[in-house]
Amino acid sequence: AQTVTQSQPEMSVQEAETVTLSCTYDTSESDYYLFWYKQPPSRQMILVIRQEAYKQQNATENRFSVNFQKAAKSFSLKISDSQLGDAAMYFCAQIKDAGNMLTFGGGTRLMVKP
Amino acid sequence: DAGVIQSPRHEVTEMGQEVTLRCKPISGHNSLFWYRQTMMRGLELLIYFNNNVPIDDSGMPEDRFSAKMPNASFSTLKIQPSEPRDSAVYFCASSRVSGNTIYFGEGSWLTVV
Numbered sequence: 001a002q003t004v005t006q007s008q009p010e011m012s013v014q015e016a017e018t019v020t021l022s023c024t025y026d027t028s029e030s031d032y033y034l035f036w037y038k039q040p041p042s043r044q045m046i047l048v049i050r051q052e053a054y055k056q057q058n059a060t061e062n063r064f065s066v067n068f069q070k071a072a073k074s075f076s077l078k079i080s081d082s083q084l085g086d087a088a089m090y091f092c093a094q095i096k097d098a099g100n101m102l103t104f105g106g107g108t109r110l111m112v113k114p
Numbered sequence: 115d116a117g118v119i120q121s122p123r124h125e126v127t128e129m130g131q132e133v134t135l136r137c138k139p140i141s142g143h144n145s146l147f148w149y150r151q152t153m154m155r156g157l158e159l160l161i162y163f164n165n166n167v168p169i170d171d172s173g174m175p176e177d178r179f180s181a182k183m184p185n186a187s188f189s190t191l192k193i194q195p196s197e198p199r200d201s202a203v204y205f206c207a208s209s210r211v212s213g214n215t216i217y218f219g220e221g222s223w224l225t226v227v
């Protein structure tokens with residue numbers, strides 16, 4: 001069975017600063033995909049970034065980057081130059097293979113202070 | 115391209131009434147997922163379809179819940195009879211079977227009073 005754990009229920013960051021959200025997962029698969037989704041108050045689930053487990057290079061999308069440590073089964077999200085619009089719930093998720101289901105962590109609420 | 119389209123966006127209904135939630139996946143996507151989000155249980159997978167065939171419905175809470183996918187462009191999630199504990203945000207999501215990224219609709223907020 002797959003499990004995804006986010007140990008930080010809440011985080012806060014000062015505007016323009018950098019924050020890192022933690023995520024660990026457990027899987028027996030060798031090939032899988034990891035995701036971070038953002039959920040603002042509107043409740044829409046927005047894909048932030050994706051990482052393929054077979055790629056050693058960490059994924060980057062503008063101000064968002066990940067630190068993927070496969071051996072440690074760790075997948076953290078770094079948000080640089082935090083903006084007020086980054087305030088949201090962030091969910092870490094894993095998919096075993098194509099066409100299969102996402103397993104989500106419990107989420108981290110990020111607050112951005114002006 | 116249009117994203118995953120869900121309707122209704124908001125629904126308030128009385129206990130005992132039938133509720134039908136609708137979803138149109140992204141064109142070309144052949145996997146469809148129904149998720150439920152509550153404060154207590156977070157995001158839970160209810161059921162998913164590949165090529166219109168239900169693959170895993172182990173997350174469907176009980177017989178009051180049913181889901182269908184009559185064709186590649188439409189799915190429904192029905193609750194009959196509805197109960198207050200069914201109040202949640204219900205998400206539909208889709209992906210390609212050969213793909214590895216799942217895209218979500220905006221959700222249907224259900225309140226059962």
